[in-house]
Amino acid sequence: MKLVNNRALTLLAVTLALTISGPATAFNLDSDAPITVSADNARLDDSKGIATYTGDVQLEQGKTRLNAERVVLYRDANGLSRIEASGLPARYQQPTRDGEGETDARALNITWSASDDQLTFEREAIIEQNGNLFRGDIIHYDTVRRVVTAQGGDSNTGSGRVEMVIQPRSTKSKQGSDGSSQSQ
Numbered sequence: 001m002k003l004v005n006n007r008a009l010t011l012l013a014v015t016l017a018l019t020i021s022g023p024a025t026a027f028n029l030d031s032d033a034p035i036t037v038s039a040d041n042a043r044l045d046d047s048k049g050i051a052t053y054t055g056d057v058q059l060e061q062g063k064t065r066l067n068a069e070r071v072v073l074y075r076d077a078n079g080l081s082r083i084e085a086s087g088l089p090a091r092y093q094q095p096t097r098d099g100e101g102e103t104d105a106r107a108l109n110i111t112w113s114a115s116d117d118q119l120t121f122e123r124e125a126i127i128e129q130n131g132n133l134f135r136g137d138i139i140h141y142d143t144v145r146r147v148v149t150a151q152g153g154d155s156n157t158g159s160g161r162v163e164m165v166i167q168p169r170s171t172k173s174k175q176g177s178d179g180s181s182q183s184q
Contacts, residue, residue: 035061035080037071049075059083064094066110083112089124101130107139117144125150133165 040055051073053059059066066083068090074082085092089106096103105128107121121127121139127148128134137153137160152161 033062035059037073039071051075057085059085065092067091067093068110078114081114083110085110092119092121096129103127103129105139116142118142123153131165131167133163135164136162 037051037053037057037059039053039057041053043052045051053071053073054069057066057068057071059068059071066085068085068087070086072084073080074084086109089108090110092103092105092110094103095101105119105121105126107125108123109121111120111122112118113120119141121141123137125137125139126133126135127139127141134148134150136150138151140149141147150162
């Protein structure tokens, strides 16, 4: 694999951000759809605004899903402010904006922050959508600006690099007057 300088990496990150066409927010707190959680165990500390779920946790809002071994929900005066999930791996799934596929992300730790409008995937992070792949140790996704940034990890525990696979745009064949096909 060729070495990629920061400028090329930035260009690739922007390209991937354009291919990830998920809804404007990960969990839409303005939505009428409730966030539902099911798990093997739950603990609510109402005075601190912390709910902890463990054991095959499934969190859903509409068609957005988060599955993990442990999920912690934080509430403040404005409502739900943060979600922290961990698993081997934790998995986040969301339909694309155009309905043509699904964003499927996995990491050992996934955090959603309402104040930052950001999803963070940490440790062995992978985001896939329609054949496109983004892999790194830490991947931040700004859900409003739709900007993805990634960092490679410690080369002792992995490749230490960010990896991207971007599928080519499909080309349609056009029939020529002589019967031959030509690419557009």
